Amino acid sequence: MxxxxxxxxxxxxxxxxxEGILSDADHxxxxxxxxxxxxxxxxxxxTNRALASLRSVGLEVPRGLASRTQLRVRLRADALRERGIGNKLLWAVSGVSWVAGVASAPWVWRGFAWMGERTGMPKTLWEMGFVLWWAIPALFAAGAVLADRRRGFGQELD
Ligand SMILES: [Zn+2]
Known part of the structure; x- marks a missing residue:
């Protein structure tokens, strides 16, 4: 393999x-x-377990949010890989942050909703907070890996 x-x-x-569908050959x-x-x-x-547990909470996550966040992490990972940066660690980091993000999303979502209600904050604002809370750690993780690799390259050049 x-x-x-x-x-x-x-x-x-x-x-x-x-996208919900694959070509027959790919499938x-x-x-x-x-x-x-x-x-x-x-x-x-x-991943399926994490998604199922998210669904079982019966929570209304904004449509497409999960896919978009995942796609963003994936695109970032692809961009890093194209620059020749090794991928095993990146895939692991992306995967873990994605699964952890999905698994914890219901609680975080409730937390933000509660806070929004208490403070009378506009819904859009706390929804943004939720999205950032979710997306940023993944991007940071990717960034950390990148920074680490850069240091490695620098030493090779010295
Ligand atoms: Zn495999």
């Missing part, structure tokens, strides 16, 4: 989640990969 295959599986799983390829690959089927299981 190559790194490229795992990366492709990750990309297809995201695509399926965000078949992904199903086969998940059957054979413990690593990717574990990731798929964890």
């Amino acid at each position: 190559t790194e490229a295959a795992h990366a492709r599986a990750g990309r297809l799983m995201d695509e399926e989640r965000i 078949a390829w992904l199903a086969e990969h998940l059957r054979d690959c413990e690593q990717c089927s574990h990731v798929a299981g964890e």
Whole structure:
């Protein structure tokens, strides 16, 4: 099993989640990969569990918010990778922050809603707070990895 295959599986799983559909060929390829690959089927299981627990709370998360946030993290990861920055750690960081973000979202959302009610803050404002709370740690994590890599490159040049 190559790194490229795992990366492709990750990309297809995201695509399926965000767009809700895959081409027949991609779908078949992904199903086969998940059957054979413990690593990717574990990731798929964890994400599905996190999404299911989010749904079970019966919470109205703004439509498309989860997908957009995930996509943003993913695009950031892609941009970093294109610059030749190694990917295993980045994928792990993106994955963990995504799963943690989804898992904790219901409580954070309630916290922000409660705060908004108490302070009479406009809904848009506390919704923004919620989005930032969620998106920023992931971007920071990616940034930290990038900074770390840069330091590594710098030392090589010295
Ligand atoms: Zn895999």
